[in-house]
Amino acid sequence: MSLEKELLALAVDVAYEAGQLAHRRRSEGVSIAATKSVLADIVTEADREVELLIRERLAEARPDDGFLGEESGAAPGLTGASGVTWVVDPIDGTVNYAFGIPVYAVSIAAVTGDPDPAHWTGLAGAVFAPALGEMFTAARGEGAHVGNERLQVQEPAGDAGALLATGFGYDPATHAGDIARLSRVMPLARDIRRLGAASLDLSFVAAGRLDGYFERGLNPWDHAAAGLIVQEAGGRFGGPGGQTASPTMTIAAAPGLFARIERALDD
Known part of the structure; x- marks a missing residue:
C-alpha cells in the first residue's frame, strides 16, 4: 500500500x-x-x-x-x-x-x-x-x-449561470468588503449558497453539487483536506493570480469557471 x-x-x-x-x-x-x-x-x-x-x-x-x-x-x-x-x-x-x-x-x-x-x-x-x-x-x-x-467537478452548462457558494467573516468590519466582492461575482451566478462550513463547500464543488466557491478569511485547517479533494476531482483550487489559497482569498471551481471568478474578483 x-x-x-x-x-x-x-x-x-x-x-x-x-x-x-x-x-x-x-x-x-x-x-x-x-x-x-x-x-x-x-x-x-x-x-x-x-x-x-x-x-x-x-x-x-x-x-x-x-x-x-x-x-x-x-x-x-x-x-x-x-x-x-x-x-x-x-x-x-x-x-x-x-x-x-x-x-x-x-x-x-x-x-x-x-x-x-x-x-x-x-x-x-x-x-x-x-x-x-x-x-x-x-x-x-x-x-x-x-x-x-x-467525484468530478463540473463546468456550468447553458446560460443560467453558475451555482456558487461563499462565506462571510464574523468580524462586522469585514462585511462591507465581502458584500462588495459578492456583487462583483453575482453576474456569473444563477444563485448563491452560504453553507457555513468551508470543507463542505469545497467538497460539494468536487462532487458537482456546487459549480464554484470563493471566500476571504480561510485558515489552513479549513481547506487542507477539501482543497485536495477538489484537485483530485479535476478542479482548480487556490488564490487569485496563481497564488496559494490563503486568508486573502480562496477559490475552487472547474478550470474555466475558476478563471471567470478570478477575473470578477479582480475587477
Whole structure:
C-alpha cells in the first residue's frame, strides 16, 4: 500500500470516530467554551474534545508525525520526524453545529513539507459530515470520492449561470468588503449558497453539487483536506493570480469557471 493510501485509511477511520463523537455530543446539548477573534466566532466544548480524540488517535498510530489543529495549534514548521503533518479542523461549521444546523464536518488532512499551504504537498484528506452520513476523501494521485463514488467537478452548462457558494467573516468590519466582492461575482451566478462550513463547500464543488466557491478569511485547517479533494476531482483550487489559497482569498471551481471568478474578483 502506498503512503498516500495508508494515510487516507487512517484519516477516514479517525474522522469517522471523531464525527460520531461530535454527533453524539450535539444530541446531548452544546456548551459554549469560548469565543475566538470576535464574539460571534465560538468554540464549543465538543470542538476541544473532538480535537483531543483526533490528536490522540493519530499519535497512537503515527507518533513521529506533526500536528496542526484549529483548537490546539502547533509551532510554525513543526512537521515531526517523519516529515508528515496532520492538519485538522475538529468541527468545521461550529456555529451551524451550535445552532443545530446539520451542516458541519470533521476535516483531517496529511501533508508533507512545512505546514503552511504555500509550502506543503497534500497527501490525503477526509471530510466527514456525520449529520449527513457522508465521507468525502482523496489521496494524491488516486482521485476523489464520496463513499465509493468517484467525484468530478463540473463546468456550468447553458446560460443560467453558475451555482456558487461563499462565506462571510464574523468580524462586522469585514462585511462591507465581502458584500462588495459578492456583487462583483453575482453576474456569473444563477444563485448563491452560504453553507457555513468551508470543507463542505469545497467538497460539494468536487462532487458537482456546487459549480464554484470563493471566500476571504480561510485558515489552513479549513481547506487542507477539501482543497485536495477538489484537485483530485479535476478542479482548480487556490488564490487569485496563481497564488496559494490563503486568508486573502480562496477559490475552487472547474478550470474555466475558476478563471471567470478570478477575473470578477479582480475587477
